[in-house]
């Protein structure tokens with residue numbers, strides 16, 4: 001079975017002590033993961049080593065950075081490189097979250113470079129894509145996300161693609177309480193997989209976990225994750241409450 005992933009995206013929330021407490025509460029739920037299941041906590045940079053150490057020894061629990069630089073190193077004040085993340089043994093990095101695209105003007109080309117920097121340091125990118133409301137209303141979301149994939153990912157080798165995780169996050173569903181319907185999510189995930197299959201072949205596309213993000217909650221996770229092409233979720237708000245995120249983990253296939 002394809003990897004099924006519950007990824008928490010804390011964004012810019014919680015103090016260090018609150019972060020410690022949240023992880024402890026989550027682990028106290030005692031959820032043991034099957035071989036094909038994975039929990040990934042995307043925490044703020046200053047908390048990465050703390051989170052890494054807290055989940056160490058818990059099978060298939062790990063951490064992610066929320067971003068990395070497109071550059072290898074140098075005079076980029078305030079930025080964090082993939083090499084630095086690798087040096088503190090961070091295995092995943094979220095790339096191209098819609099908030100980065102919108103507020104920091106990250107382009108598809110820049111995200112291609114960030115993806116390359118991550119792979120260069122053996123960090124698994126969790127590559128985000130998704131359309132804004134006006135694109136959904138115009139009915140052109142399939143082409144829009146296909147272009148995000150082709151411009152940022154299609155230079156990758158087939159081998160690299162099998163290491164990638166994709167998160168589909170319709171922008172109109174993020175933090176709005178408005179979730180895509182199960183049908184909308186499955187339809188888009190199947191489309192994304194078809195786009196990958198056209199470029200890399202079905203056998204490769206079949207291996208790529210595609211997570212859904214956008215107002216995933218304890219109450220809707222099981223229904224969303226039940227769809228054949230939805231391989232878990234990237235969860236913002238609900239990941240800040242241990243009991244809610246624990247329920248979301250339990251909803252993984």
Ligand code: PGA
Pocket residue numbers: 009169173174175176177213214215216234235236237238
């Ligand atoms: P949300 O955020 O779950 O709060 O909608 C999801 C995300 O932005 O990753």
